[in-house]
Amino acid sequence: MAATGFAESGADLELDGIRKVFPGFTAIDELDLVIPAGSFFALLGPSGCGKTTTLRLVAGLEEPTQGRILIGGKDVTAVKPHKRPVNTVFQSYALFPHMSVLDNVAFGLKRRRVADALGRAHEALRLVELDHVASRRPAQLSGGQQQRVALARAVVNRPALLLLDEPLGALDLKLRRQMQLELKSIQGEVGLTFLHVTHDQEEAMTMADTVAVMNRGRIEQLGSPQELYELPRTGFVAAFLGQSNLLPATVVSNAGGIVTARTAGGVVAVPESRAVATSGEITVGVRPEKLTLSGTQPEPDASRNVLGPGRIVDASFTGASTQYIVEIPGIGAITVFEQNMVFGAVFSAGAEVWVSWRAEHGFGLDAAAKAEAATAEEGELDTPAAPAESGPDGEAA
Ligand SMILES: Nc1ncnc2c1ncn2[C@@H]1O[C@H](COP(=O)(O)OP(=O)(O)OP(=O)(O)O)[C@@H](O)[C@H]1O
Ligand SMILES: [Mg+2]
Numbered sequence: 001m002a003a004t005g006f007a008e009s010g011a012d013l014e015l016d017g018i019r020k021v022f023p024g025f026t027a028i029d030e031l032d033l034v035i036p037a038g039s040f041f042a043l044l045g046p047s048g049c050g051k052t053t054t055l056r057l058v059a060g061l062e063e064p065t066q067g068r069i070l071i072g073g074k075d076v077t078a079v080k081p082h083k084r085p086v087n088t089v090f091q092s093y094a095l096f097p098h099m100s101v102l103d104n105v106a107f108g109l110k111r112r113r114v115a116d117a118l119g120r121a122h123e124a125l126r127l128v129e130l131d132h133v134a135s136r137r138p139a140q141l142s143g144g145q146q147q148r149v150a151l152a153r154a155v156v157n158r159p160a161l162l163l164l165d166e167p168l169g170a171l172d173l174k175l176r177r178q179m180q181l182e183l184k185s186i187q188g189e190v191g192l193t194f195l196h197v198t199h200d201q202e203e204a205m206t207m208a209d210t211v212a213v214m215n216r217g218r219i220e221q222l223g224s225p226q227e228l229y230e231l232p233r234t235g236f237v238a239a240f241l242g243q244s245n246l247l248p249a250t251v252v253s254n255a256g257g258i259v260t261a262r263t264a265g266g267v268v269a270v271p272e273s274r275a276v277a278t279s280g281e282i283t284v285g286v287r288p289e290k291l292t293l294s295g296t297q298p299e300p301d302a303s304r305n306v307l308g309p310g311r312i313v314d315a316s317f318t319g320a321s322t323q324y325i326v327e328i329p330g331i332g333a334i335t336v337f338e339q340n341m342v343f344g345a346v347f348s349a350g351a352e353v354w355v356s357w358r359a360e361h362g363f364g365l366d367a368a369a370k371a372e373a374a375t376a377e378e379g380e381l382d383t384p385a386a387p388a389e390s391g392p393d394g395e396a397a
Contacts, residue, residue, distance in 0.1 A: 010037040010193030011072030011085060011160035013058065018067035020053055020217075027053045029217035031067070035210075037160075040187050040194045042204035045214030046240070046376070051197040054214075055163045058195065059088050071161055087159035089167045093150030095138040101125065102134040105153045124156035125149075127186055144175040151183070155190060164196040168203065180206050201241050205229065213237050215376075229287075233276050235369030238285050239376035245291070245334050246370045247284045254278050259364060264330030268305040268362065275364025283369035289337040290361040293324065293353045305362065307331060308354030312347050322346070326355055 013035040020028035027050045035041045043051050056062040058069060060081035068077045076084050095104050102121050109117035125131040128148040130141075138146050147167060154162055167183075168176045184207045187194045198204050204211045205225035212222040213236070221228055221237045232238035235246060249261035249268065257272045261282055268284055275282065286305075298306050310328030317340075324336040324347065334355055347353055 009160075009191045010039070012037045012070070013161055013193060013195065014068075014070040014073075015054075015058070016068040016070065018054075018057060018069070019065050020050075020057060020062065021065040027217055028057070028064075031217075031219065033212065033219065033222075035193060035195060037072070037193055038191050039210060040184065040196065040208050042196045042198060042208035042211045043214055044198055044201060044204040044211055044241075046199060049214045050217040051199075051214060052165055055088065055165050055195065055197055058161070059086050059163055060084050085160035086163060087154040087157050087161075088163040088165065089150050089154045090165050093147055093167075095146055095149055095153075097138055100135050100137060101130065101141070101149050104138065104149055105156055108153065108157050120156055121152075124152040127155065127189065128152045128182070144171050144179065147171060147179070148182075151186070155186065155192075158190070159192065161193045161195065164194060166198055167196075168198075176203070177206075183207060205241070211241075213240060215240075231274060231363055232285070233365070235283065235285075235365055235372030236376045238363075238365065238369065239373035243288055243335060244285045244373065245288065246365070246373055247286075247331060248367070248370060249282055249284045251279050251282055258359070261364075263307070265307040265328050268307070269302075269359040270362045270364040271360055274360070274362065277364055277366040281367035283365040283367060284362055285365055285369070286357050286362045288323070288335040289321075289339075290357045291334070291336040292356050293326070293336055293338060293347055294356065295347070295351065295353060297354050298356050303359055304356050305359055306354055306356040307334070309352045310334070310355065312349050312351045312353055315347060315349055324353075326353055328355065 015031050015033040018028055018031040043054060045051055053062060057064055060079060064077065068075055070076065071085060102118065105124055106117040106121035109120055122131055122134065125134055128151055130145060130148055133141060151167065168179050171179060180203055196207060208225065210222065211225055211228055213220045213228065215236050221233050228237060228241055232241065238244040238246065247263045249263045251259055251261045252267065253260045254272060259270045259272050259275050259278050260267055261284055263284065270284055272278055298304065307328050310326045312324050313327045314325040316323045321337045321339050324338065326334045326336060328334055336355060
């Protein structure tokens, strides 16, 4: 049914207990995911974490070792790729070089003998603002324009689910940002379900309603971009999505909704509601832009955490803000972003400073967070997530 009809709107996608084992390698450890119809969902993670494998499973290009895939409530696990209501835009967009832009976009429709294929193709080209180049060949377009044609070619089929695997990877930064906004507005206009894969955290946060951060074949955390950024639940998420200062600490009390913990540079407080670990050894995290620098010791204030004095070892002007690295005895390097404003102190390398933040801006992670953060900063994951099982269910065709 699905492959012949056009979707009026998006469909839910459900991954239920998915596991994918390649010979000798577990690419997806355990994946449970529900993407509601009509949403723009981003799967974000470092190279090798299993993003493309996830898309290929949904598209039917790989078979799961275990688990079920449902689209619009129907189990499609055993359905052939071309029978699934899914279109994929791969990073290499592979347009037919000998066909015009219009024929490229109309190709799928014509093959399925859809009425008014050319009319629909023009409509899709208008959506990506390229109808004026409909008669050109792909080679006569820029890379970014070709990418938009690939998008039109996918959208024109009105798949209930559109899979995008780093579709903007070939574009330079400026065009990339522009296309991110366009893609988002196209999704809003057509109302389909988009599953967008990227390793660019800014891209995921700009475009998606919901972001899932993936690490070694598992989803670490899922939520709105704001939720993930403001309240990371693991060291990996805290370091992969933006930057975080992470301080090892020992809890000294937990009362009245406030967890108080001793760091090597003094006692700090975190709201209990913002902490995943509330006893024993924990990690206190705070984003660099939440920190304030002062040249004199701030007055004691129960709602502010203060560390210092420390010394500025680096001050880098980046235009909109200045990035400071402050070395605090016992703690180490703390990163601070200060917005550039007309009024406001400017510090130079060597200056003595105190670092402070409102207690409600911090978050509490478990003791392993700092080590997890280090893996996020390394980027590439080339070590296996888990030893692959060999056995009768070890391989899918
Ligand atoms: N056919 C295969 N056989 C064995 N291992 C595979 C196969 N396909 C992928 N893998 C491995 O599975 C892991 C996940 O690969 P995948 O392509 O899903 O990563 P990714 O998250 O898309 O990374 P990138 O951001 O680099 O595209 C990688 O370690 C990869 O080497
Ligand atoms: Mg990939």
